Amino acid sequence: MIHHAGLIAAFMDGGWRGALIQGPSGAGKSDLALRCLDSGFALVADDRVELWTSGGRLYGRAPETLAGRIEVRGIDVLPAPALAWARVSLCVRAGTPERIPEPAFTDDFGLRLPLLTLALLESSAPAKLSRALRHLGERR
Template sequence: MPTDSSEILHATAVAVAGRGLLIRGASGSGKSGLALEMMARGALLVADDRVIVSLRDGALWLAPPAPLSGMIEARGIGLLNAATSGPVRLAAVLDLDEVETARLPQRRETMLQGQRIPLLHKTAHPYFPAALVQYLKGGRKE
C-alpha cells in the first residue's frame, strides 16, 4: 500500500463498519481493555500496542505492524488471537489521558499528519464502550 507518509504510534485501534478509532493514552491507561470491551460489542481489532498511521490520498489509514497482526493483550491472561479488520480509514481519536466532564461536549479536533480528526475523551460510564461502537456506526448528531 503506497503512502504519502506513515508513522507508528503507541496506541490501539479498532473498527466498526469500516470506520477506525485510534485509542491513545499512557501505558496502562486501558487501551487494550477498552478495545476488548468494544470487540465484545462487535468491533474488529485493527492493531494493539502499535498502530501504523498512513496518509494516503488525503485520508488517514490505520493498520497493524505485521508481527502484531491479529493479537491483543489481555492483562492476566496473555496474548489473544483476534479477528482483524485489515487497514481501515481513521474516523476519530480517543484520548484516554483526558476525562470528559461535559454531558454534551463540544466537538473537538486533533491534528494528525496535517489532518483534522475528531477527538474524544474518556468517560467513566459503564456504557462508554457501547457508545463508542455506536459512534463509529452512525456518527454524532451536531
C-alpha cells in the same frame, strides 16, 4: 509512522470506520478494545498502529509482528481475528470527558480529525464510542 495506540473499527453505512485509541500505558486502551470486540467491533491493531495518509485520509494497520493479536491483561497476548487495515474516522484520547463538550478536533497527523475524550475503563465506554463514531464520523 508507528504510533503507541490501538485501532478498532465498526462497520457502518457500508464501510469500516476506525477509532484510534490513544493514552498512556495502563490507561485501558486494550481493555476498551477487548470490550468493543464483544460489542461488534473488529480489531485492527493493539498496542502499536502503523499510520499513513492517502488522499486526505488517515489509515492504520498493525505492524506485522503484532497483527491478529491483542493483550488481555492478566492472561497473555492472545490471537484475535483482525482487519488488515482501516480508515481512521475518530481519535479517542483517555481522559475525563466534560458532560457535554464542544466539538473537538486533532491535527496531530496532518489532517483534521474528530477527537473524543473518553474514560476508557467506564462500562459504558464501548456504547459511547459506537455512538460517537456514528455521530462524529458523519461530520467528515
